[in-house]
Amino acid sequence: xxxxxAGGKGGVGKTTVAYNVAAxxxxxxxxxxxxxxxxxxxxxxxxxxxxxxxxxxxxxxRSGPVDIVPCGRTLAGARACDLAALGDALTTLRxxxxxxxxxxxxxxRADAGVxxxxxxxxxxxxxxxxxxxxxxxxxxxxxxELDTGLAGCAVNRVTDxxxxxxxxxxxxxxxxxVPADPRVGRSVTSERPVVDAAPDSAAAAAxxxxxGRVPLG
Amino acid sequence: MDLxxxxxxxxxVSLVRCRIHNxxxxxxxxxxxxxxxxxxxxxxxxxxxxxxxDADGVTxxxxxxxxxxxxxxxxxxxxxxxxxxxxxxxxxxxxxxxxDSAVDRSADPSADPPVEIxxxxxxxxxxxxxAEDAGTAAETAVRELGSHRPPxxxxxxxxxxxxIGDPLSGASVSGAADVAGPAADPVDPEGAxDPEGAxDxxxxxxxxxxxxxxxxxxxxxxxxRRVERAERLTGADVATATEVVAAAGGxxxxxxxxxxxxxxxxxxxxxxxxxxxxxxxxxxxxxxVEALEDLS
Numbered sequence: 001x002x003x004x005x006a007g008g009k010g011g012v013g014k015t016t017v018a019y020n021v022a023a024x025x026x027x028x029x030x031x032x033x034x035x036x037x038x039x040x041x042x043x044x045x046x047x048x049x050x051x052x053x054x055x056x057x058x059x060x061x062r063s064g065p066v067d068i069v070p071c072g073r074t075l076a077g078a079r080a081c082d083l084a085a086l087g088d089a090l091t092t093l094r095x096x097x098x099x100x101x102x103x104x105x106x107x108x109r110a111d112a113g114v115x116x117x118x119x120x121x122x123x124x125x126x127x128x129x130x131x132x133x134x135x136x137x138x139x140x141x142x143x144x145e146l147d148t149g150l151a152g153c154a155v156n157r158v159t160d161x162x163x164x165x166x167x168x169x170x171x172x173x174x175x176x177x178v179p180a181d182p183r184v185g186r187s188v189t190s191e192r193p194v195v196d197a198a199p200d201s202a203a204a205a206a207x208x209x210x211x212g213r214v215p216l217g
Numbered sequence: 218m219d220l221x222x223x224x225x226x227x228x229x230v231s232l233v234r235c236r237i238h239n240x241x242x243x244x245x246x247x248x249x250x251x252x253x254x255x256x257x258x259x260x261x262x263x264x265x266x267x268x269x270x271d272a273d274g275v276t277x278x279x280x281x282x283x284x285x286x287x288x289x290x291x292x293x294x295x296x297x298x299x300x301x302x303x304x305x306x307x308x309x310x311x312x313x314x315x316x317d318s319a320v321d322r323s324a325d326p327s328a329d330p331p332v333e334i335x336x337x338x339x340x341x342x343x344x345x346x347x348a349e350d351a352g353t354a355a356e357t358a359v360r361e362l363g364s365h366r367p368p369x370x371x372x373x374x375x376x377x378x379x380x381i382g383d384p385l386s387g388a389s390v391s392g393a394a395d396v397a398g399p400a401a402d403p404v405d406p407e408g409a410x411d412p413e414g415a416x417d418x419x420x421x422x423x424x425x426x427x428x429x430x431x432x433x434x435x436x437x438x439x440x441x442r443r444v445e446r447a448e449r450l451t452g453a454d455v456a457t458a459t460e461v462v463a464a465a466g467g468x469x470x471x472x473x474x475x476x477x478x479x480x481x482x483x484x485x486x487x488x489x490x491x492x493x494x495x496x497x498x499x500x501x502x503x504x505x506v507e508a509l510e511d512l513s
Binding site: 043083 | 263264265353354355356357358359361362363364365366367369371506507510
């Protein structure tokens with residue numbers, strides 16, 4: 001299973017959701033945000049090296065509570081990436097390491113589309129704001145054009161009761177509510193996924209619910 | 218099945234345009250093979266060849282009565298003869314009185330065709346294998362969507378060491394040009410013919426702006442052109458001097474060449490000193506990134 005975590009808009013928490021869902025799935029998480037990497041790991045082989053043909057993807061895996069394939073930080077590295085190589089890289093990684101979760105960049109350009117195109121399914125992350133939902137709907141359309149099934153959507157960083165039913169209706173998939181929780185926010189930089197750090201929290205339950213929707217078979 | 222074609226020569230590249238017309242009543246899968254010596258340079262989007270193209274030609278599906286235009290480029294050796302003769306030919310198995318085949322009779326039989334129809338196979342509408350091979354999902358997405366690449370100009374100030382000797386293909390360079398526009402070109406293509414304008418621009422704008430490796434390379438190229446011009450004039454005979462003056466567009470254009478070169482020499486020495494000092498500092502510095510990450 002290759003799962004793309006997408007969302008259209010930047011800053012809605014795609015990386016956080018990708019990292020925590022990967023923890024719940026015992027998957028490798030790949031930072032595919034070629035221009036603005038978020039997941040930790042600045043040293044060593046990165047996805048830039050893999051997509052430039054300089055390294056094998058299995059050499060880029062960085063072990064941790066959740067295994068990570070980090071992305072390079074330079075724009076020159078992003079320019080040198082051949083996105084057409086991403087499909088083979090992710091397939092190789094899945095064969096070697098099991099399920100793969102891909103943290104996608106924002107937008108509708110090729111760097112956002114290619115992970116969706118090569119993934120078996122996607123999760124959409126949306127913030128409980130109307131303007132963010134419009135971007136999520138556009139990403140949903142992109143996934144549909146690329147024939148990628150939508151496994152579910154995460155309404156992230158919820159403080160008040162969100163219009164979950166309306167969001168699920170707009171995106172055409174069940175929506176899980178991830179409440180605002182500082183432990184979720186910190187989980188990526190501290191590398192402590194919320195399902196381990198706070199297994200009884202509502203946020204951990206939401207992450208498990210999202211992971212449960214992913215068809216692993 | 219009719220095939221018409223035309224070859225134009227642009228520099229060291231042959232541009233082949235052809236059109237196939239299915240005059241039958243059933244859809245056909247047609248293999249068009251390139252007969253030129255050079256490799257086929259297929260049409261690309263986002264750096265990815267269009268579906269159906271390979272090293273020898275293209276395989277396309279042509280519906281009944283469809284006229285399908287195709288085009289590609291192929292490098293030729295500069296010595297080979299130019300034969301831009303437009304021509305039209307017709308290929309078996311079916312030929313009818315279409316406009317193409319009418320022209321065929323008056324076509325120049327001496328021109329060597331650049332392409333031929335290698336194979337025509339019938340296909341059923343419902344045949345799931347008749348779809349043209351679109352390549353992998355990733356290739357299709359790269360073709361269809363906008364380029365992800367940050368423009369070359371954005372590399373200024375970045376750790377752009379990889380930008381020198383850019384590993385990118387031609388297609389990706391064109392993608393960057395879409396975004397960056399003409400101002401991104403560090404080397405004025407008119408530089409050789411317009412030393413005044415080129416010098417002004419390269420001597421001030423580029424030097425005062427934040428300088429990325431590409432821009433620095435552009436400036437160095439401009440200096441090199443000035444030095445070469447001055448070298449040709451140093452102790453030159455009348456014929457050479459006349460040639461250089463004419464190429465520069467008159468004596469006026471060369472009047473302050475000496476002064477510019479003095480400025481160039483000063484800047485180059487300053488650059489050399491600073492570059493050496495920076496390289497030494499870069500080698501000596503060590504950023505404890507892992508430790509810093511623990512702080513945040």
